[in-house]
Amino acid sequence: xxxxxxxxxxxxxxxFAHAKLVGYDPAANASVKSPTMIKLxxxxxxxxxxxxxxxxxxxxKILPVPKSVGGAxxxxxxxxxxxxxxxxNWQAVGHDTHKLSGSFVxxxxx
Amino acid sequence: MILGAARGVYYVATMLLFGGSAxxxxxxxxxxVITPLRWQSLRWAxxxxxxxxxxxxxxxxxxxxxxxxxxxILARTATDTLFGQIFLLRLVSLLGLTLLMTFxxxxxxxxxxxxxxxALPAATSHAAQASxxxxxxxxxxxxxxxxxxxxxxxxxxxxxxMLFRRKEPNIHLALSLFSDGAIVAVMLLVMTGLINxxxxxxxxxxPAPLYLGVLGTKLALVAVMLGLAAINRFRLMPRAYDxxxxxxxxxxxxxxxxxVMLAGxxxxxxxxx
Ligand SMILES: [Cu+2]
Numbered sequence: 001x002x003x004x005x006x007x008x009x010x011x012x013x014x015x016f017a018h019a020k021l022v023g024y025d026p027a028a029n030a031s032v033k034s035p036t037m038i039k040l041x042x043x044x045x046x047x048x049x050x051x052x053x054x055x056x057x058x059x060x061k062i063l064p065v066p067k068s069v070g071g072a073x074x075x076x077x078x079x080x081x082x083x084x085x086x087x088x089n090w091q092a093v094g095h096d097t098h099k100l101s102g103s104f105v106x107x108x109x110x
Numbered sequence: 111m112i113l114g115a116a117r118g119v120y121y122v123a124t125m126l127l128f129g130g131s132a133x134x135x136x137x138x139x140x141x142x143v144i145t146p147l148r149w150q151s152l153r154w155a156x157x158x159x160x161x162x163x164x165x166x167x168x169x170x171x172x173x174x175x176x177x178x179x180x181x182x183i184l185a186r187t188a189t190d191t192l193f194g195q196i197f198l199l200r201l202v203s204l205l206g207l208t209l210l211m212t213f214x215x216x217x218x219x220x221x222x223x224x225x226x227x228x229a230l231p232a233a234t235s236h237a238a239q240a241s242x243x244x245x246x247x248x249x250x251x252x253x254x255x256x257x258x259x260x261x262x263x264x265x266x267x268x269x270x271x272m273l274f275r276r277k278e279p280n281i282h283l284a285l286s287l288f289s290d291g292a293i294v295a296v297m298l299l300v301m302t303g304l305i306n307x308x309x310x311x312x313x314x315x316x317p318a319p320l321y322l323g324v325l326g327t328k329l330a331l332v333a334v335m336l337g338l339a340a341i342n343r344f345r346l347m348p349r350a351y352d353x354x355x356x357x358x359x360x361x362x363x364x365x366x367x368x369x370v371m372l373a374g375x376x377x378x379x380x381x382x383x
Contacts (some may be wrong), residue, residue, distance in 0.1 A: 003214040015237035017239055017240045017310055017314075017380065017381045017382065018239075018380055046188075046238050047175070047191045047193075048190075049175075049186050049187075049190035049191055049194070050176060050191070093175045093191075094239055095190070095191070095192045095193060095233075095234045095238070095239060096193075096234055096235065096236055096377075097171040097174060097175055097193045097234065097238050098174070098378065098380075099174060099175055
Protein backbone atom coordinates (compact mmCIF):
# COMPACT_ATOMS: atom_id res chain seq x y z
CA UNK A 1 0.00 0.00 0.00
CA UNK A 2 2.76 2.39 1.01
CA UNK A 3 4.78 1.55 -2.09
CA UNK A 4 1.70 2.01 -4.21
CA UNK A 5 1.06 5.49 -2.80
CA UNK A 6 4.69 6.50 -3.29
CA UNK A 7 4.65 5.22 -6.87
CA UNK A 8 1.45 7.15 -7.51
CA UNK A 9 2.96 10.34 -6.15
CA UNK A 10 6.18 9.98 -8.09
CA UNK A 11 4.67 9.17 -11.44
CA UNK A 12 1.81 11.66 -11.58
CA UNK A 13 1.87 15.21 -12.87
CA UNK A 14 4.06 17.70 -11.02
CA UNK A 15 2.63 19.89 -8.28
CA PHE A 16 4.39 22.36 -6.00
CA ALA A 17 3.57 23.36 -2.49
CA HIS A 18 3.07 27.03 -3.42
CA ALA A 19 1.02 28.12 -6.46
CA LYS A 20 3.70 28.52 -9.13
CA LEU A 21 3.22 29.78 -12.68
CA VAL A 22 3.78 26.70 -14.85
CA GLY A 23 2.63 27.85 -18.27
CA TYR A 24 1.40 30.94 -20.09
CA ASP A 25 0.16 32.05 -23.47
CA PRO A 26 1.50 34.18 -25.14
CA ALA A 27 4.94 32.95 -24.06
CA ALA A 28 7.47 35.34 -22.48
CA ASN A 29 9.20 37.57 -25.05
CA ALA A 30 7.02 36.16 -27.83
CA SER A 31 5.95 38.34 -30.75
CA VAL A 32 2.31 37.74 -31.57
CA LYS A 33 -0.57 39.31 -33.48
CA SER A 34 -2.95 41.19 -31.18
CA PRO A 35 -4.10 38.41 -28.77
CA THR A 36 -7.70 38.23 -27.55
CA MET A 37 -6.85 35.98 -24.63
CA ILE A 38 -3.91 35.79 -22.22
CA LYS A 39 -3.85 32.60 -20.16
CA LEU A 40 -1.76 31.95 -17.05
CA UNK A 41 -1.71 28.39 -15.73
CA UNK A 42 -0.60 27.62 -12.16
CA UNK A 43 0.57 24.49 -10.39
CA UNK A 44 -2.44 24.35 -8.08
CA UNK A 45 -5.92 25.78 -7.50
CA UNK A 46 -6.00 29.48 -6.68
CA UNK A 47 -7.93 31.58 -4.19
CA UNK A 48 -9.88 33.91 -6.54
CA UNK A 49 -10.32 36.51 -3.78
CA UNK A 50 -6.57 37.19 -3.64
CA UNK A 51 -5.24 36.08 -7.04
CA UNK A 52 -5.05 38.49 -9.95
CA UNK A 53 -3.15 39.56 -13.04
CA UNK A 54 -2.88 42.88 -14.84
CA UNK A 55 -1.79 44.05 -18.27
CA UNK A 56 0.22 47.24 -18.79
CA UNK A 57 1.68 48.88 -21.88
CA UNK A 58 5.30 49.91 -22.47
CA UNK A 59 4.66 53.23 -20.71
CA UNK A 60 3.60 51.33 -17.59
CA LYS A 61 -0.07 52.32 -17.90
CA ILE A 62 -2.38 49.59 -16.60
CA LEU A 63 -4.98 48.73 -19.23
CA PRO A 64 -8.58 47.97 -18.22
CA VAL A 65 -9.00 44.33 -19.26
CA PRO A 66 -11.72 41.85 -18.25
CA LYS A 67 -10.22 39.02 -16.15
CA SER A 68 -11.33 35.81 -14.55
CA VAL A 69 -9.78 33.44 -12.01
CA GLY A 70 -10.97 29.85 -12.08
CA GLY A 71 -9.35 26.64 -10.82
CA ALA A 72 -5.63 26.97 -11.48
CA UNK A 73 -5.97 29.52 -14.30
CA UNK A 74 -6.08 33.31 -14.61
CA UNK A 75 -7.46 34.59 -17.93
CA UNK A 76 -7.21 38.13 -19.32
CA UNK A 77 -9.37 39.13 -22.31
CA UNK A 78 -7.78 42.15 -24.06
CA UNK A 79 -9.34 43.73 -27.16
CA UNK A 80 -7.47 45.43 -29.99
CA UNK A 81 -3.98 45.69 -28.52
CA UNK A 82 -1.85 48.06 -30.60
CA UNK A 83 1.64 46.99 -31.68
CA UNK A 84 4.20 47.38 -28.90
CA UNK A 85 5.53 45.71 -25.76
CA UNK A 86 3.17 44.63 -22.96
CA UNK A 87 3.80 43.55 -19.38
CA UNK A 88 1.74 40.93 -17.55
CA ASN A 89 2.03 41.18 -13.75
CA TRP A 90 0.52 38.35 -11.73
CA GLN A 91 -0.08 37.48 -8.11
CA ALA A 92 -1.19 33.96 -7.16
CA VAL A 93 -2.43 32.74 -3.78
CA GLY A 94 -3.07 29.00 -3.31
CA HIS A 95 -5.30 27.32 -0.71
CA ASP A 96 -2.23 27.22 1.57
CA THR A 97 -2.57 31.09 1.76
CA HIS A 98 0.95 31.52 0.36
CA LYS A 99 1.51 34.18 -2.25
CA LEU A 100 3.84 34.18 -5.22
CA SER A 101 4.09 36.93 -7.83
CA GLY A 102 5.92 37.64 -11.04
CA SER A 103 5.74 39.22 -14.47
CA PHE A 104 6.57 38.60 -18.10
CA VAL A 105 6.68 40.60 -21.32
CA UNK A 106 5.34 39.90 -24.80
CA UNK A 107 5.26 41.93 -28.00
CA UNK A 108 2.34 42.66 -30.29
CA UNK A 109 3.25 42.96 -33.96
CA UNK A 110 1.07 44.43 -36.73
CA MET B 111 8.11 33.65 10.84
CA ILE B 112 5.52 34.99 13.26
CA LEU B 113 2.87 33.24 11.15
CA GLY B 114 4.78 29.97 11.65
CA ALA B 115 4.83 30.65 15.41
CA ALA B 116 1.05 31.25 15.50
CA ARG B 117 0.49 28.00 13.63
CA GLY B 118 2.90 26.15 15.96
CA VAL B 119 1.20 27.48 19.10
CA TYR B 120 -2.20 26.52 17.64
CA TYR B 121 -0.96 22.96 17.05
CA VAL B 122 0.61 22.71 20.53
CA ALA B 123 -2.62 23.90 22.19
CA THR B 124 -5.01 21.70 20.19
CA MET B 125 -2.69 18.69 20.58
CA LEU B 126 -2.74 19.12 24.36
CA LEU B 127 -6.54 19.50 24.27
CA PHE B 128 -7.06 16.48 22.01
CA GLY B 129 -4.35 14.11 23.26
CA GLY B 130 -4.84 15.11 26.90
CA SER B 131 -8.61 14.51 26.84
CA ALA B 132 -8.28 11.37 24.71
CA UNK B 133 -5.81 9.72 27.09
CA UNK B 134 -7.75 10.94 30.12
CA UNK B 135 -10.95 9.40 28.73
CA UNK B 136 -9.04 6.17 28.12
CA UNK B 137 -7.75 6.22 31.70
CA UNK B 138 -11.26 6.71 33.13
CA UNK B 139 -12.60 3.83 31.06
CA UNK B 140 -9.76 1.35 31.49
CA UNK B 141 -8.23 2.21 34.86
CA UNK B 142 -10.93 3.34 37.32
CA VAL B 143 -8.40 2.66 40.10
CA ILE B 144 -6.66 5.93 39.14
CA THR B 145 -8.44 8.99 40.54
CA PRO B 146 -9.28 11.34 37.64
CA LEU B 147 -6.93 14.29 37.19
CA ARG B 148 -8.05 17.78 38.08
CA TRP B 149 -6.65 20.02 35.38
CA GLN B 150 -9.62 22.26 34.66
CA SER B 151 -7.69 25.53 34.96
CA LEU B 152 -4.83 24.30 32.76
CA ARG B 153 -7.37 23.06 30.21
CA TRP B 154 -9.05 26.49 30.14
CA ALA B 155 -5.68 28.19 29.67
CA UNK B 156 -4.84 25.89 26.76
CA UNK B 157 -8.28 26.41 25.17
CA UNK B 158 -7.90 30.19 25.35
CA UNK B 159 -4.40 29.86 23.88
CA UNK B 160 -5.84 27.82 20.99
CA UNK B 161 -8.50 30.47 20.31
CA UNK B 162 -5.98 33.32 20.40
CA UNK B 163 -3.54 31.43 18.15
CA UNK B 164 -6.37 30.64 15.69
CA UNK B 165 -7.27 34.35 15.47
CA UNK B 166 -3.62 35.39 15.10
CA UNK B 167 -3.17 32.79 12.34
CA UNK B 168 -6.21 34.16 10.49
CA UNK B 169 -5.03 37.76 10.76
CA UNK B 170 -1.45 37.00 9.73
CA UNK B 171 -2.54 34.82 6.79
CA UNK B 172 -4.94 37.57 5.63
CA UNK B 173 -2.17 40.16 5.81
CA UNK B 174 0.16 37.85 3.89
CA UNK B 175 -2.37 37.37 1.08
CA UNK B 176 -3.44 41.03 0.77
CA UNK B 177 -0.23 42.84 1.91
CA UNK B 178 -2.34 44.84 4.35
CA UNK B 179 -4.95 44.16 7.00
CA UNK B 180 -8.32 45.72 7.71
CA UNK B 181 -11.79 44.51 8.64
CA UNK B 182 -12.84 44.00 5.05
CA ILE B 183 -9.81 41.87 4.20
CA LEU B 184 -10.29 39.83 7.36
CA ALA B 185 -13.95 39.21 6.44
CA ARG B 186 -13.02 38.33 2.86
CA THR B 187 -10.39 35.87 4.12
CA ALA B 188 -12.83 34.23 6.52
CA THR B 189 -15.67 33.80 4.02
CA ASP B 190 -14.09 33.67 0.54
CA THR B 191 -11.06 31.42 1.00
CA LEU B 192 -10.85 27.72 1.79
CA PHE B 193 -8.47 28.52 4.65
CA GLY B 194 -11.04 30.96 6.09
CA GLN B 195 -13.95 28.55 5.80
CA ILE B 196 -11.84 25.90 7.55
CA PHE B 197 -10.98 28.53 10.17
CA LEU B 198 -14.71 29.10 10.81
CA LEU B 199 -15.23 25.35 11.30
CA ARG B 200 -12.29 25.24 13.72
CA LEU B 201 -13.75 28.20 15.58
CA VAL B 202 -17.11 26.41 15.89
CA SER B 203 -15.30 23.30 17.23
CA LEU B 204 -13.40 25.33 19.82
CA LEU B 205 -16.53 27.26 20.87
CA GLY B 206 -18.40 23.94 21.18
CA LEU B 207 -15.57 22.73 23.37
CA THR B 208 -15.91 25.87 25.48
CA LEU B 209 -19.61 25.09 26.05
CA LEU B 210 -18.90 21.46 26.96
CA MET B 211 -16.21 22.53 29.40
CA THR B 212 -18.45 25.18 30.96
CA PHE B 213 -21.21 22.66 31.61
CA UNK B 214 -18.80 19.74 32.19
CA UNK B 215 -20.66 17.54 29.76
CA UNK B 216 -19.98 14.74 27.37
CA UNK B 217 -16.24 13.97 27.47
CA UNK B 218 -16.26 11.91 24.28
CA UNK B 219 -17.81 14.72 22.25
CA UNK B 220 -15.16 17.04 23.70
CA UNK B 221 -12.43 14.69 22.44
CA UNK B 222 -14.07 14.65 18.98
CA UNK B 223 -14.32 18.46 18.83
CA UNK B 224 -10.68 18.85 19.88
CA UNK B 225 -9.74 16.31 17.18
CA UNK B 226 -11.58 18.39 14.57
CA UNK B 227 -9.91 21.62 15.69
CA UNK B 228 -6.51 19.91 15.46
CA ALA B 229 -6.92 18.02 12.17
CA LEU B 230 -8.93 20.49 10.03
CA PRO B 231 -5.95 22.72 9.04
CA ALA B 232 -4.63 19.67 7.13
CA ALA B 233 -7.09 20.56 4.34
CA THR B 234 -5.03 23.63 3.39
CA SER B 235 -1.61 22.15 4.18
CA HIS B 236 1.25 21.62 1.76
CA ALA B 237 0.65 17.88 2.04
CA ALA B 238 -2.80 18.48 0.53
CA GLN B 239 -1.58 21.02 -2.04
CA ALA B 240 1.35 18.90 -3.21
CA SER B 241 -0.85 15.86 -3.85
CA UNK B 242 -1.49 15.21 -7.50
CA UNK B 243 -4.79 16.44 -8.90
CA UNK B 244 -7.63 14.23 -7.70
CA UNK B 245 -5.68 13.02 -4.66
CA UNK B 246 -5.84 16.18 -2.56
CA UNK B 247 -8.26 14.49 -0.12
CA UNK B 248 -5.74 11.68 0.42
CA UNK B 249 -2.92 14.14 1.15
CA UNK B 250 -5.16 16.07 3.53
CA UNK B 251 -6.30 12.89 5.31
CA UNK B 252 -2.74 11.65 5.76
CA UNK B 253 -1.73 15.02 7.22
CA UNK B 254 -4.79 14.96 9.50
CA UNK B 255 -3.83 11.50 10.80
CA UNK B 256 -0.25 12.79 11.27
CA UNK B 257 -1.52 15.65 13.45
CA UNK B 258 -3.87 13.44 15.49
CA UNK B 259 -1.21 10.79 16.11
CA UNK B 260 1.24 13.46 17.25
CA UNK B 261 -1.51 14.95 19.44
CA UNK B 262 -2.13 11.65 21.19
CA UNK B 263 1.58 11.20 21.87
CA UNK B 264 2.14 14.72 23.23
CA UNK B 265 -1.17 15.09 25.08
CA UNK B 266 -0.70 11.65 26.66
CA UNK B 267 2.80 12.60 27.82
CA UNK B 268 1.37 15.77 29.40
CA UNK B 269 -1.23 13.73 31.32
CA UNK B 270 1.51 11.33 32.48
CA UNK B 271 3.59 14.31 33.63
CA MET B 272 0.65 15.47 35.78
CA LEU B 273 0.27 11.97 37.24
CA PHE B 274 4.01 11.86 38.07
CA ARG B 275 3.71 15.24 39.76
CA ARG B 276 0.96 14.12 42.10
CA LYS B 277 2.92 10.88 42.81
CA GLU B 278 0.15 8.63 41.51
CA PRO B 279 0.63 5.23 43.21
CA ASN B 280 -0.70 3.30 40.18
CA ILE B 281 1.47 5.17 37.69
CA HIS B 282 2.89 1.93 36.24
CA LEU B 283 -0.64 0.97 35.07
CA ALA B 284 -1.08 4.34 33.37
CA LEU B 285 2.37 4.01 31.80
CA SER B 286 1.64 0.67 30.21
CA LEU B 287 -1.78 1.84 28.97
CA PHE B 288 -0.10 4.89 27.43
CA SER B 289 2.69 2.96 25.80
CA ASP B 290 0.19 0.57 24.14
CA GLY B 291 -1.55 3.53 22.49
CA ALA B 292 1.64 5.48 21.86
CA ILE B 293 3.23 2.63 19.88
CA VAL B 294 0.31 2.70 17.43
CA ALA B 295 0.34 6.53 17.34
CA VAL B 296 4.09 6.69 16.68
CA MET B 297 3.86 4.12 13.89
CA LEU B 298 1.08 6.12 12.21
CA LEU B 299 3.04 9.34 12.80
CA VAL B 300 6.21 8.07 11.15
CA MET B 301 4.38 6.44 8.23
CA THR B 302 2.22 9.48 7.38
CA GLY B 303 5.20 11.82 7.94
CA LEU B 304 7.32 9.90 5.42
CA ILE B 305 4.57 9.83 2.81
CA ASN B 306 3.85 13.57 3.28
CA UNK B 307 7.53 14.50 3.02
CA UNK B 308 7.91 12.37 -0.11
CA UNK B 309 4.86 13.91 -1.77
CA UNK B 310 5.98 17.46 -0.92
CA UNK B 311 9.66 17.09 -1.83
CA UNK B 312 10.07 14.42 -4.48
CA UNK B 313 9.65 15.07 -8.16
CA UNK B 314 8.91 18.81 -7.90
CA UNK B 315 12.42 20.24 -8.32
CA UNK B 316 15.39 20.99 -6.06
CA PRO B 317 14.50 20.97 -2.36
CA ALA B 318 15.05 24.38 -0.72
CA PRO B 319 18.05 24.33 1.70
CA LEU B 320 16.20 26.17 4.49
CA TYR B 321 13.27 23.76 4.27
CA LEU B 322 15.62 20.76 4.36
CA GLY B 323 17.48 22.27 7.35
CA VAL B 324 14.32 22.75 9.43
CA LEU B 325 12.97 19.35 8.38
CA GLY B 326 16.31 17.70 9.26
CA THR B 327 16.32 19.34 12.72
CA LYS B 328 12.74 18.21 13.27
CA LEU B 329 13.58 14.62 12.28
CA ALA B 330 16.69 14.57 14.48
CA LEU B 331 14.63 15.70 17.50
CA VAL B 332 11.97 13.08 16.71
CA ALA B 333 14.73 10.45 16.60
CA VAL B 334 15.86 11.50 20.11
CA MET B 335 12.22 11.36 21.30
CA LEU B 336 11.86 7.85 19.88
CA GLY B 337 15.09 6.84 21.62
CA LEU B 338 13.84 8.16 24.98
CA ALA B 339 10.47 6.46 24.47
CA ALA B 340 12.17 3.17 23.63
CA ILE B 341 14.45 3.38 26.71
CA ASN B 342 11.42 4.05 28.93
CA ARG B 343 9.29 1.36 27.35
CA PHE B 344 11.75 -1.48 26.85
CA ARG B 345 14.45 -0.95 29.50
CA LEU B 346 13.13 1.09 32.41
CA MET B 347 9.49 0.00 32.60
CA PRO B 348 10.21 -3.77 32.91
CA ARG B 349 12.81 -3.08 35.64
CA ALA B 350 10.78 -0.38 37.38
CA TYR B 351 13.55 2.24 37.48
CA ASP B 352 10.91 4.75 38.38
CA UNK B 353 13.03 7.83 39.02
CA UNK B 354 14.43 7.82 35.49
CA UNK B 355 11.07 7.43 33.76
CA UNK B 356 9.56 10.81 34.76
CA UNK B 357 12.75 12.62 33.78
CA UNK B 358 12.88 10.95 30.38
CA UNK B 359 9.15 11.50 29.80
CA UNK B 360 9.49 15.20 30.67
CA UNK B 361 12.43 15.51 28.27
CA UNK B 362 10.40 13.71 25.60
CA UNK B 363 7.49 16.13 26.13
CA UNK B 364 9.78 19.16 25.91
CA UNK B 365 11.33 17.89 22.68
CA UNK B 366 7.84 17.11 21.36
CA UNK B 367 6.67 20.69 21.91
CA UNK B 368 9.81 21.98 20.14
CA UNK B 369 9.14 19.64 17.21
CA VAL B 370 5.56 20.92 16.89
CA MET B 371 6.76 24.54 16.82
CA LEU B 372 9.24 23.60 14.07
CA ALA B 373 6.41 21.91 12.18
CA GLY B 374 4.45 25.17 12.44
CA UNK B 375 7.30 27.07 10.77
CA UNK B 376 7.86 24.33 8.19
CA UNK B 377 4.29 24.66 6.93
CA UNK B 378 5.02 28.19 5.68
CA UNK B 379 8.40 27.59 4.07
CA UNK B 380 8.69 26.95 0.36
CA UNK B 381 9.72 23.28 0.07
CA UNK B 382 11.19 23.28 -3.45
CA UNK B 383 12.95 25.97 -5.45
CU1 LIG C 1 2.81 27.09 0.12
